[in-house]
Amino acid sequence: MGLLRNRGLTDEERARIPPGQHRVRNFPVLDVQGPPYHEIPDDWDLRIWGDVTRPQRWGFDEVLGLPAVSEVTDIHCVTSWSKLDTSWYGVPMAWILETVAPLPSATHVVAHAEAGYTTNLPLEALGAPGVLLAYEYDGLPLDPEHGYPLRLIVPQLYFWKSAKWLRGLEFRHGDLPGFWERRGYSNSADPWKEERYSF
Numbered sequence: 001m002g003l004l005r006n007r008g009l010t011d012e013e014r015a016r017i018p019p020g021q022h023r024v025r026n027f028p029v030l031d032v033q034g035p036p037y038h039e040i041p042d043d044w045d046l047r048i049w050g051d052v053t054r055p056q057r058w059g060f061d062e063v064l065g066l067p068a069v070s071e072v073t074d075i076h077c078v079t080s081w082s083k084l085d086t087s088w089y090g091v092p093m094a095w096i097l098e099t100v101a102p103l104p105s106a107t108h109v110v111a112h113a114e115a116g117y118t119t120n121l122p123l124e125a126l127g128a129p130g131v132l133l134a135y136e137y138d139g140l141p142l143d144p145e146h147g148y149p150l151r152l153i154v155p156q157l158y159f160w161k162s163a164k165w166l167r168g169l170e171f172r173h174g175d176l177p178g179f180w181e182r183r184g185y186s187n188s189a190d191p192w193k194e195e196r197y198s199f
């Protein structure tokens with residue numbers, strides 16, 4: 001089915017679609033709960049804590065003042081859609097890592113989003129190219145459905161790792177499975193290895 005649905009692609013594009021995936025042109029919305037709000041609450045903050053040298057707490061205006069870059073990446077949802085050349089703007093995770101300076105004890109990171117959604121990553125995954133705290137998509141503020149005001153983008157892993165409505169990054173010694181990881185999704189989530197589920 002995936003092959004038939006991928007017929008319109010060039011060879012170059014087809015090579016960017018992981019096994020079992022098909023390309024979409026729209027931008028599907030997938031989440032457990034839907035947008036928590038359409039305006040940024042007064043008490044909004046982004047917190048970075050745990051096994052780091054310099055914990056942080058930023059209001060949204062402060063986030064806008066941090067160094068920012070554009071990234072064009074392909075994204076892959078475990079439900080089998082992939083979207084090529086999505087365009088994001090925000091704070092590069094490389095800069096965040098330099099700034100907070102994870103302690104030697106830090107091995108994993110839990111991303112905390114509104115309404116209790118979490119997802120876990122090994123520390124190395126945050127160091128991969130293109131990982132971003134994104135606040136713009138296609139040159140505009142994120143849509144509420146896609147994570148306004150801020151979401152994580154981890155393009156090299158299935159998209160459930162890219163927490164929408166992000167509020168915190170917890171650096172930890174040891175792993176702690178997140179919302180979907182506790183419900184049978186793969187811990188490692190590499191789309192090129194089809195690491196979809198853990199059973």
Ligand SMILES: Nc1nc2c(c(=O)[nH]1)N[C@H]1C(S)=C(S)[C@@H](COP(=O)(O)O)O[C@H]1N2
Pocket residue numbers: 027028029030031032033077078113114117145146147159160161162163164165
């Ligand atoms: N906070 C939060 N982030 C989330 C989710 C969610 O339910 N809550 N769903 C994840 C899943 S399963 C996917 S595929 C992507 C979907 O992002 P999109 O709706 O922008 O396409 O968001 C991820 N991030």
Ligand SMILES: [Mo]
Pocket residue numbers: 030077078079159160
């Ligand atoms: Mo997903």
